[in-house]
Amino acid sequence: MKKILTYIMVVLAAGFASCNNNKTGNQPSASDANKNSDATTGNNAGHKAADNPNGNSSVKLEQVFSDPTYQLTGVAISAKGRLFTDYPLWTPAIYKYALVEVLPGNKVKPYPDETMNSWKPGESGKNKWVCVQAVYIDDQDAMWVIDPAAPKLDKVYQQSFKLVKINMNTNKVERTYTFDGGIADEHSYLNDVRVDTKRQFAYITNSGTGGIVVVDLKSGKARQVLQNHYSVHTDKDFKFIIDGKELKQDGQPVKFDSDGIALSPDGDWLYYKPLTDTKLYRIKTEFLRNDTLPGQKLKGYVEDLGKYAVTDGMEFDKKGNLYLGDVQNSSIVKISPNLKMTTVVKDARLIWPDSYSVSKDGYLYVSCSQIQKTPEHNAGVNKRTTPYAIYRLKLP
Numbered sequence: 001m002k003k004i005l006t007y008i009m010v011v012l013a014a015g016f017a018s019c020n021n022n023k024t025g026n027q028p029s030a031s032d033a034n035k036n037s038d039a040t041t042g043n044n045a046g047h048k049a050a051d052n053p054n055g056n057s058s059v060k061l062e063q064v065f066s067d068p069t070y071q072l073t074g075v076a077i078s079a080k081g082r083l084f085t086d087y088p089l090w091t092p093a094i095y096k097y098a099l100v101e102v103l104p105g106n107k108v109k110p111y112p113d114e115t116m117n118s119w120k121p122g123e124s125g126k127n128k129w130v131c132v133q134a135v136y137i138d139d140q141d142a143m144w145v146i147d148p149a150a151p152k153l154d155k156v157y158q159q160s161f162k163l164v165k166i167n168m169n170t171n172k173v174e175r176t177y178t179f180d181g182g183i184a185d186e187h188s189y190l191n192d193v194r195v196d197t198k199r200q201f202a203y204i205t206n207s208g209t210g211g212i213v214v215v216d217l218k219s220g221k222a223r224q225v226l227q228n229h230y231s232v233h234t235d236k237d238f239k240f241i242i243d244g245k246e247l248k249q250d251g252q253p254v255k256f257d258s259d260g261i262a263l264s265p266d267g268d269w270l271y272y273k274p275l276t277d278t279k280l281y282r283i284k285t286e287f288l289r290n291d292t293l294p295g296q297k298l299k300g301y302v303e304d305l306g307k308y309a310v311t312d313g314m315e316f317d318k319k320g321n322l323y324l325g326d327v328q329n330s331s332i333v334k335i336s337p338n339l340k341m342t343t344v345v346k347d348a349r350l351i352w353p354d355s356y357s358v359s360k361d362g363y364l365y366v367s368c369s370q371i372q373k374t375p376e377h378n379a380g381v382n383k384r385t386t387p388y389a390i391y392r393l394k395l396p
Contacts, residue, residue, distance in 0.1 A: 045306035046278075047341045055331060055346040059393050063349075064365070065102045066387035070094060071374070074135040075367040075390050076143065077359040078168060084111060084143070085367060085390060089131040089151040091374075098129035099145060102390075112171045125149050125160030126178070134355065138195045143168050146204060148190040155186040163193060163202060163215060177202075177215055183222050184213065192313060192355070194263035194270070201289055203261060203270050206232075210257035212272065214288050223291060229299045231281040232258035234274035240310060242328050242372045243383075247276075249376050260314040262322055271314065271322060278307040280335075308341055309333055315356035315364070317395055323364055325353035332366065332393075345393060351386070363392040 064083065071094070074086040083102040089095055097117045100108035110117040119128035130149035137143050142165055149160035159180040167174045184190065189208030195217070196202070204213040206224065210232035215222040226232050234255050240247045247254045256275035263270055263285070271282045287293060287301045309331075311324035322335040323344065331346040332353060354369040368391070371377070373384040 043304040043306045047306055047308050047335075047339070055343045059345040061345060061347050061349060061391040061393055063389055063391050065106060065390040067389070068387040070096055070388070071369060072354075072367055072388045072390070073133060073369045074355045075357050075365050076135045076137045077357045077363070077365050078137050078143075079141045079360045081359070081361075082168070083365070083390070084135050084137075086132040086135050086145070088133050090153060092151065098132040098147075099135060112166055112173065116173075121151075121157075125157050126162075127176075130157050130160050133190065134192045136193050136195065137168075137357065138197050140197050141168055142166070142174070142195075142197075144193050144195055144202065146190050146193050148188070148208075150189050150208070153189065156184075156188060159186075161188065161190050163190075163204065177217075177220055177222065179213065179222060183224055184211075185209065191259050192261045194261050196263060196267040196285065198267055199285070199289065201285070203263065203285070203288065205258040205261045205272055207256045207259040207275060210274075212258065212261075212270070212288065214291075216289075221291075225288065225295065225298060226302070228295075229302060231272070231279075231302045231304065232274065235277040235279065238277035240276045240328075242310075247372055247377055254377065260311050260324065262314040262316050265316055265318055265320055273311065273314075275312055276310065278310055280305045280308045305339060308335065312352065312369075313355040315358055317358050317362075317364070323356055323358075325350070325356075325366070327352055327372075332364070349386070349389070349391065358395070359392075362395050364395050365390060365392045 070087050072085045072087050076084045085102060086099045087097060097110045099111045101111045102108055116128055119125055119130050129147055131151045132145055132147050134146040145164045147162050149157045161179050163177040165174045184206060187209050188206045191205045191207040193202055193204045200217040202215040202217055206213060211224045211227040213222055213224045234257055254276060258272055259275035261272045268285060269282050270285050273280045281302055281304055283302045287298055309324060309326040310328050314322055314324035316322050320337040324333060326333050330348055330350040332344045333341050334344050335341050351368050351370045352372055354367045357365045368389050370384050370388055375382050
């Protein structure tokens, strides 16, 4: 009888523990938060593309724009089908505009106007583009532009880094968010942005020193978080091999911190990763929006998803599939909601697939910046043989 009573007590205790766990849903417990915040290496489980490493033969790339001269990075497609790209000021001798709208006939025009694209060293960079890195169009068809204001990937110019919202109906700047006052320092490189229009928050990666900038779009208040967590810093031991050799600049391995970023369709999760390794992370946005949460506890809510692919940008479709590049293999891969990876398309033209945008009619647009072909990474020799380009492919 005593043994039976002991067994019943154990079962009841387990049941109560299960009920308590269910009350918190998917949120980590306080002990999990402490455990994760103290971790330094995290989840090293590798994820391989299942079944089709060479992609789906029925998926075809369609070129929609090319530029034989100027190096582009970003891409954004509006609900009305307007296409945009940007050109960071990395090589001043080969530079014309920062942000353009792509027109029929492979032509472009500076956006939103010529004046905004006319910055010169010595001028104020507060109201002009200095070095545009990314362009993004939200689900309300508003444009958001990230200007890290760091020409040649050097220091930030006169604290001119900014997030700019543009009304695409009027083609006018609607609001500019600045990041001086200690939010980010001169060695930061604000890289990419995603916007939650429902909750009115923006999330920005900092690939220069590592971190996530969280912006309250109503108040304009911004703060940088996770700077000291391993998830925003590249794995220093990862050897980034591309085109048969390690990517280097001035004889040193190239390392970039938190870069790619994507917001789940419901806005509940932010996915992000450093550029120069294969790790992928996510965190619930409710924790990022909570500015009363201590930094040490916030770190514990980061979920380390393991190793996937070296990618620059990434983007979700409406079904919750996450698309990212596999820069090392000239591919685009898809991570399903259950975190399984498959190769969507493999094509030699995908030379450093960089940024992504999903159109209203179900196309994935991808820009190819050919970073590994530039003279900076090839002892002064330009290895590029084809134009910089933007492609699109029809999503299933």
